[in-house]
Amino acid sequence: MTYEVDHRKPRPKRRGRRIVLTLVSVVAVIVVGALVAGMWYLNSLSSAYEDNAQTFEESFPEEEGRPVKAEDDESINILLLGSDENGGSGESEDLPRVPQGGRSDTMMLMHVPSDRDSVQIMSIPRDLWVEVPGQGQHKINAALSLGGLPLTIDTIESLFDARIDHVAAVDMLGFTGLVDSLGGVTVNSSYDQPFTTAEDFTFQPGEQEMTSEEALSFVRHRQSFPDGDLQRxxxxxxxxxxxIDQTVTPSNLSNPGRVRDLVETFSPHVIVDDTLDSGAVASLGWNLRGAVNNVDFFTVPTGESSYSDDGQWIFYQDEQAMADISEALADSTLDEYAASR
Structure with missing residues (x-):
C-alpha cells in the first residue's frame, strides 16, 4: 500500500474532544483508572476537555493485512508517540512531541492484558533497525516521516505481529505541567554516576526531588551516557x-476539584485517535482501577550496535527477544515477560 504524509495540523473534532480522561497517554490510562473510580463526577471531568483535546485526522492503515486478534483475546495495545518535528534530537527537544510528520523520537507500546490486573509499558528504541513496509530498512522512528501514523502503526504491527488498538501522543510539557501542579516530583535515577545536563542541572544516582525544569532536562539528556538513548x-x-506515583494518591483522588485541576493541566497536551472516545476510555479506566500499583516498564532488548550502509548509528534487533515479545503479546503474558527482564 502507498503512504502519503499529511503535514497539516490536525483539526480538533468535537467527538474526540469529549474524551473524559485523555490522560490515556503513558500516565494516561493508569491515572485515569483511578480517577474514574469517582464516576459521579465523570461529566464534570468530560467538560474540562471540551475545548482542549484533539484527535488525529488519520491514524490507522488499511484493514487488509493487519493482525487479527483471537476471539477470546481482550487485551488492548495503545501506541504512545512523540515526535522530534520542530526540534532535532538531543538537548533542544521537548519530548514527546505530538507527531505531525516528523520522526517519532519517543515510542512506547502500552499493553493492557485481558485480565486488566496490570499494565506493561514497553519502550521501543528509536534507533532500532527494522523493515518499514514498502520503504525498505530504516530506523523505526523514520516511519512517521515516511508515511505518517498509518505507516508507523503498520511498521510496529509487522514487527511484533500484534494489533494496535489505539494511538495517543502527549507533549512532555503536559507532564511538566503536572509536576508544577504537584509542587515537584521525586524521581529515582538509575544511572550509577552523577551527570550534568546542558541546562547545568546535576543529577545524582538514586532518588531526588525535581522541579518541572529539572525534570524536563532530566528526560531530554543523553549526551553523558555510553548507551545514549537507551539510558534516556x-x-x-x-x-x-x-x-504516576505522586498523582494517584488518596489525597488527590478524593478531591474532585483537585482531579479536575490536574485534568485541565494535562489535556491540552494530548492528541488521540478518534476511536478512543469517552465511552471507551471510561470503561477501560474503570476496569484498570486496580492496576494503578502494578505498572511494569521495560525496553525492547537490542542486538549489536553499528553503522548502517548510509552512515546512521543503529541497533540491530535481538531476534530471540522479538520472538518472545511477539508470543507474549499474543498470549497476553507480557507481564511475565516484563517480570523476567
Missing part, C-alpha cells in the same frame, strides 16, 4: 513512574 529511555520511564 530509562530516565523517561523513571520520570513517568514518579508522576
Amino acid at each position: 529511555v530509562r530516565n523517561q520511564q523513571a520520570f513517568i513512574q514518579a508522576v
Whole structure:
C-alpha cells in the first residue's frame, strides 16, 4: 500500500474532544483508572476537555493485512508517540512531541492484558533497525516521516505481529505541567554516576526531588551516557513512574476539584485517535482501577550496535527477544515477560 504524509495540523473534532480522561497517554490510562473510580463526577471531568483535546485526522492503515486478534483475546495495545518535528534530537527537544510528520523520537507500546490486573509499558528504541513496509530498512522512528501514523502503526504491527488498538501522543510539557501542579516530583535515577545536563542541572544516582525544569532536562539528556538513548529511555520511564506515583494518591483522588485541576493541566497536551472516545476510555479506566500499583516498564532488548550502509548509528534487533515479545503479546503474558527482564 502507498503512504502519503499529511503535514497539516490536525483539526480538533468535537467527538474526540469529549474524551473524559485523555490522560490515556503513558500516565494516561493508569491515572485515569483511578480517577474514574469517582464516576459521579465523570461529566464534570468530560467538560474540562471540551475545548482542549484533539484527535488525529488519520491514524490507522488499511484493514487488509493487519493482525487479527483471537476471539477470546481482550487485551488492548495503545501506541504512545512523540515526535522530534520542530526540534532535532538531543538537548533542544521537548519530548514527546505530538507527531505531525516528523520522526517519532519517543515510542512506547502500552499493553493492557485481558485480565486488566496490570499494565506493561514497553519502550521501543528509536534507533532500532527494522523493515518499514514498502520503504525498505530504516530506523523505526523514520516511519512517521515516511508515511505518517498509518505507516508507523503498520511498521510496529509487522514487527511484533500484534494489533494496535489505539494511538495517543502527549507533549512532555503536559507532564511538566503536572509536576508544577504537584509542587515537584521525586524521581529515582538509575544511572550509577552523577551527570550534568546542558541546562547545568546535576543529577545524582538514586532518588531526588525535581522541579518541572529539572525534570524536563532530566528526560531530554543523553549526551553523558555510553548507551545514549537507551539510558534516556530509562530516565523517561523513571520520570513517568514518579508522576504516576505522586498523582494517584488518596489525597488527590478524593478531591474532585483537585482531579479536575490536574485534568485541565494535562489535556491540552494530548492528541488521540478518534476511536478512543469517552465511552471507551471510561470503561477501560474503570476496569484498570486496580492496576494503578502494578505498572511494569521495560525496553525492547537490542542486538549489536553499528553503522548502517548510509552512515546512521543503529541497533540491530535481538531476534530471540522479538520472538518472545511477539508470543507474549499474543498470549497476553507480557507481564511475565516484563517480570523476567
